[in-house]
Amino acid sequence: MSIYEPVIGLEVHLQTKTKSKMFCGCSSNYFGSEPNTRTCPVCLGLPGALPVPNEKAIEHTLKLALALNCSINKKSKFDRKNYFFHDLPKGYQISQYDLPIGYDGWVEIEVRDDSKRIRIKRVHQEEDTAKTINEGENLLIDFNKSGVPLTEIVTKTDFESIEEVIKFAKRMRQIVRYLDVSDADMEKGQMRFELNMSLRKQGEKQLPSYKVEVKNIGSISVLEKVIIREVERQTKILDEGEIPDQETRGLKDMTGETVSQRVKEDSDDYRYFPEPDIPPLEFSDNYISEIRKTIPELPHEKKMRFEEEYGLDGGMAEVLISTKDFADWYEMASEGKKKEQAIDIASWIIGDLKKLMTAKKVSLKKLKIKPVHISKISEMVSSGIISGTTGKQILEESFDTGKDPEIIVKERNLGQIGDKEEIEEVASRIIEKNPKVVSDYKNKNENALKYLVGQVMRETKGRANPKLTEEILKSILE
Numbered sequence: 203m204s205i206y207e208p209v210i211g212l213e214v215h216l217q218t219k220t221k222s223k224m225f226c227g228c229s230s231n232y233f234g235s236e237p238n239t240r241t242c243p244v245c246l247g248l249p250g251a252l253p254v255p256n257e258k259a260i261e262h263t264l265k266l267a268l269a270l271n272c273s274i275n276k277k278s279k280f281d282r283k284n285y286f287f288h289d290l291p292k293g294y295q296i297s298q299y300d301l302p303i304g305y306d307g308w309v310e311i312e313v314r315d316d317s318k319r320i321r322i323k324r325v326h327q328e329e330d331t332a333k334t335i336n337e338g339e340n341l342l343i344d345f346n347k348s349g350v351p352l353t354e355i356v357t358k359t360d361f362e363s364i365e366e367v368i369k370f371a372k373r374m375r376q377i378v379r380y381l382d383v384s385d386a387d388m389e390k391g392q393m394r395f396e397l398n399m400s401l402r403k404q405g406e407k408q409l410p411s412y413k414v415e416v417k418n419i420g421s422i423s424v425l426e427k428v429i430i431r432e433v434e435r436q437t438k439i440l441d442e443g444e445i446p447d448q449e450t451r452g453l454k455d456m457t458g459e460t461v462s463q464r465v466k467e468d469s470d471d472y473r474y475f476p477e478p479d480i481p482p483l484e485f486s487d488n489y490i491s492e493i494r495k496t497i498p499e500l501p502h503e504k505k506m507r508f509e510e511e512y513g514l515d516g517g518m519a520e521v522l523i524s525t526k527d528f529a530d531w532y533e534m535a536s537e538g539k540k541k542e543q544a545i546d547i548a549s550w551i552i553g554d555l556k557k558l559m560t561a562k563k564v565s566l567k568k569l570k571i572k573p574v575h576i577s578k579i580s581e582m583v584s585s586g587i588i589s590g591t592t593g594k595q596i597l598e599e600s601f602d603t604g605k606d607p608e609i610i611v612k613e614r615n616l617g618q619i620g621d622k623e624e625i626e627e628v629a630s631r632i633i634e635k636n637p638k639v640v641s642d643y644k645n646k647n648e649n650a651l652k653y654l655v656g657q658v659m660r661e662t663k664g665r666a667n668p669k670l671t672e673e674i675l676k677s678i679l680e
């Protein structure tokens with residue numbers, strides 16, 4: 203057991219959904235396109251080019267800030283963050299400094315049956331830089347990514363475990379997808395993390411005297427690995443009585459191993475100053491409330507409601523709210539149902555339906571089976587019209603064809619036989635054919651009755667109601 207606990211803060215860089223870039227008309231859909239084909243003087247950073255802000259991008263950032271419970275700076279502005287790097291030829295990035303669009307918000311995460319608020323320091327708008335590619339001795343630069351809108355979300359150092367960080371990262375991805383402000387497709391670099399972390403002795407309250415930053419983490423699993431490796435690395439240094447360097451580290455590879463990039467003596471000095479080419483931003487109360495109205499019920503609230511309204515446990519609710527569309531699908535299936543039925547419908551969806559979707563690689567949007575079909579199957583099984591096994595078969599057929607389960611049951615005569623005479627007729631035949639088992643039964647062999655029930659089930663291809671069959675066999679035998 204380690205005597206240290208991590209103190210972690212996160213920055214999330216999010217590419218929001220816009221047609222064009224942040225300050226020019228170039229397409230922001232650059233992924234997979236020929237290098238340097240989505241460029242113009244503005245995003246190439248040529249002297250004299252004038253930036254014009256993308257309204258949609260700002261709307262997305264404002265919407266996200268509101269969804270993260272932030273206060274809004276009604277008067278905001280863009281600032282120049284000055285530094286030179288080969289992916290930033292104009293010598294500054296347009297960002298926001300002292301007046302971010304949103305500040306002082308929070309996100310609720312669930313950790314070990316409890317809720318915890320992770321505080322959000324700020325949410326601001328900025329632009330992405332170009333992409334550098336190392337090719338042998340050459341450093342190549344692709345400007346397609348340069349100027350793509352980025353929303354930056356900065357948390358306070360509220361994370362005290364890896365689990366909390368991962369829960370938060372997943373919840374953030376979910377929230378932005380619910381809001382439809384970003385696809386947050388990590389493989390396309392649409393959501394990236396920057397980590398700052400240090401260790402302190404367990405029980406200590408003040409922040410450690412140093413801080414290690416790790417930049418450009420492109421996936422949640424790598425984020426987890428980086429934290430594990432950093433805890434190990436920093437623990438070792440502290441155990442030797444030293445203090446880890448205040449530094450920025452970069453990913454060496456996908457195993458989460460990092461290498462030192464630069465050691466910082468002081469905090470960065472970017473000489474921020476207001477961007478002179480863009481007028482200040484002003485958000486009216488009316489505009490803010492219009493944007494607020496477009497925010498749907500968010501994952502955490504939806505989960506709480508599902509537990510309350512449908513009686514689901516936390517695990518089930520979590521799976522169902524994984525995407526907004528999936529949650530909506532479930533609600534259509536369980537609309538107007540009692541809790542017991544709603545729970546049963548949830549297990550059909552989480553179990554059999556999800557398994558089929560994975561096995562047959564069918565997305566929710568392409569499903570032929572309708573929500574009402576699942577509720578019909580659930581009802582037919584629980585009321586004993588069909589057996590659970592038949593239910594699964596019908597589900598698969600409905601999945602493949604989109605056919606109504608009730609019609610399948612009728613057409614194929616799959617309903618359980620609840621007709622006494624029909625079962626009696628089969629049961630008498632089975633008894634006649636098995637004199638040995640019958641005498642076993644009379645000698646109180648418990649397995650004999652089970653065997654006879656099994657035979658009737660076999661004869662009726664599983665359609666006889668098992669309970670009724672058992673009763674009928676008993677009454678004939680006695």
Ligand SMILES: [Zn+2]
Pocket residue numbers: 223226227228240241242243244245246349
């Ligand atoms: Zn451009």
